[in-house]
Amino acid sequence: MKPKMTKKTKFIFIYAASLMIVLAAASLIIARVSEKKYGGSVSRNLSGDEIETIFLELNEEEEEAGLSREEPKEHVEEALDTSPEAKEQRGSLEEELKSIEGLSLEHGTGYIFIGDSRFVHMNDVCKISDVENLFMVAKVGEGYSWFSKDALKQVKRIVGTGLFPKWKLVICLGINDLGNQSKYLEKYGQLKEEYDISLVSVNPITSYGTLTNPQIEEFNRGLEKAGLPYIDTYRLLMVTGYATTDGLHYNGDTTRKIYDGIRLGLRDEDPSRLTADPKEVLDQSGLSKKKSLQREIIAENKYVPRPSPTPSANLQTPAPQTAPEAPKTEQQPPEMDQALLDALYGTNPGGEPEPPPEEESHRDEEEEEDEEDEEE
Numbered sequence: 001m002k003p004k005m006t007k008k009t010k011f012i013f014i015y016a017a018s019l020m021i022v023l024a025a026a027s028l029i030i031a032r033v034s035e036k037k038y039g040g041s042v043s044r045n046l047s048g049d050e051i052e053t054i055f056l057e058l059n060e061e062e063e064e065a066g067l068s069r070e071e072p073k074e075h076v077e078e079a080l081d082t083s084p085e086a087k088e089q090r091g092s093l094e095e096e097l098k099s100i101e102g103l104s105l106e107h108g109t110g111y112i113f114i115g116d117s118r119f120v121h122m123n124d125v126c127k128i129s130d131v132e133n134l135f136m137v138a139k140v141g142e143g144y145s146w147f148s149k150d151a152l153k154q155v156k157r158i159v160g161t162g163l164f165p166k167w168k169l170v171i172c173l174g175i176n177d178l179g180n181q182s183k184y185l186e187k188y189g190q191l192k193e194e195y196d197i198s199l200v201s202v203n204p205i206t207s208y209g210t211l212t213n214p215q216i217e218e219f220n221r222g223l224e225k226a227g228l229p230y231i232d233t234y235r236l237l238m239v240t241g242y243a244t245t246d247g248l249h250y251n252g253d254t255t256r257k258i259y260d261g262i263r264l265g266l267r268d269e270d271p272s273r274l275t276a277d278p279k280e281v282l283d284q285s286g287l288s289k290k291k292s293l294q295r296e297i298i299a300e301n302k303y304v305p306r307p308s309p310t311p312s313a314n315l316q317t318p319a320p321q322t323a324p325e326a327p328k329t330e331q332q333p334p335e336m337d338q339a340l341l342d343a344l345y346g347t348n349p350g351g352e353p354e355p356p357p358e359e360e361s362h363r364d365e366e367e368e369e370d371e372e373d374e375e376e
Contacts, residue, residue, distance in 0.1 A: 076251055077206035080241040089239045097240075097260050103274040105263060107133045107281045110164035114151055115172040116142050118203070118249060118258075120303075125255045129294050132282050133164060136294070140303035143177035144184055154297050155195075161293065163286050170231075170262060172200035175248070178211075178219045188226050198269065199223045200262055201234035208247035231265030233258050 080086075105111060112135045113119055113128060119138035123129055129136040137154050139146055159167050169191070174184060191197060201220045204213050216234070224230050242254040250258065267274045282290060 076243045078243045081238040086239045104278045107278045109166040113170045126259045139301040144180040169197045174202045181222045198229040200231045206244045233261040236261040
């Protein structure tokens with residue numbers, strides 16, 4: 001007689017069978033779709049184009065569903081002086097920056113911007129060297145040595161073209177070698193007899209190694225006393241705020257603010273330096289000459305990482321010296337206080353039983369008495 005299935009057993013059986021049928025149908029559908037779209041099984045490796053197509057379709061589906069994936073944001077550190085004095089100055093400085101929007105440096109003067117990586121980045125952001133009367137002489141990671149040997153030679157080549165009747169040097173150097181302050185000041189003192197110079201402050205950091213803003217401020221105090229026009233973009237950034245991407249270099253907005261601050265400082269020296277309608281000065285030949293020379297200087301100043309020093313082929317590298325091994329000595333157990341030993345083990349810490357106390361003996365006395373009797 002066959003056992004009858006209970007209602008509960010029948011339900012479980014039907015549920016399991018239905019689930020298997022659904023899974024099988026789903027697998028078949030996936031396989032068919034894969035074969036139709038990608039020409040094979042889903043288990044095969046997809047090409048880069050196929051993967052890109054999948055992600056594009058996913059993005060479209062996400063957009064239709066109102067979903068979005070944000071791109072990773074650039075790491076930015078922001079800083080702002082929150083002192084009462086800075087708050088009072090902030091509004092007026094921001095108004096001054098707005099006042100020069102749409103204004104350009106007049107084209108009757110050739111301006112030569114001289115700096116380090118911060119000016120290199122400024123040229124990338126603000127396209128300074130694209131303007132007919134603006135030149136950029138800047139190199140990543142450099143300071144006084146490059147300035148005195150290479151940069152000034154490039155300046156002479158630019159001025160030697162005679163493209164403009166007047167020239168203005170705008171110099172911002174020192175962040176890479178704050179310790180050369182006295183050398184910079186001495187060189188600037190020599191150059192002011194030959195060139196019209198404006199010094200731009202070394203600008204603040206957020207955090208970069210052992211470099212600190214007080215060190216930068218000390219360097220800038222020397223620039224202020226150099227007897228040359230001084231453009232204080234350091235204070236501009238501290239009051240209105242700034243942002244760095246690595247603690248030392250600025251993001252695009254801060255870089256543009258520095259350039260605006262420089263133009264503002266040049267206007268304060270001479271209001272005629274900024275104009276809303278700059279008149280082009282160079283003809284086609286002069287413009288071509290300017291562009292060609294600027295390309296040459298940018299190529300010369302292209303950053304090339306310095307190679308690590310390598311030993312000469314004629315020199316033998318000495319074998320590494322190792323310290324002589326110390327003679328091996330048998331490690332002795334640490335000494336213990338005798339009072340502690342006595343308390344733990346008694347007066348015989350060796351573990352052997354204490355010898356019994358000697359009994360008093362009168363044997364020697366008796367022998368002495370016998371010897372005295374014999375002598376008598």
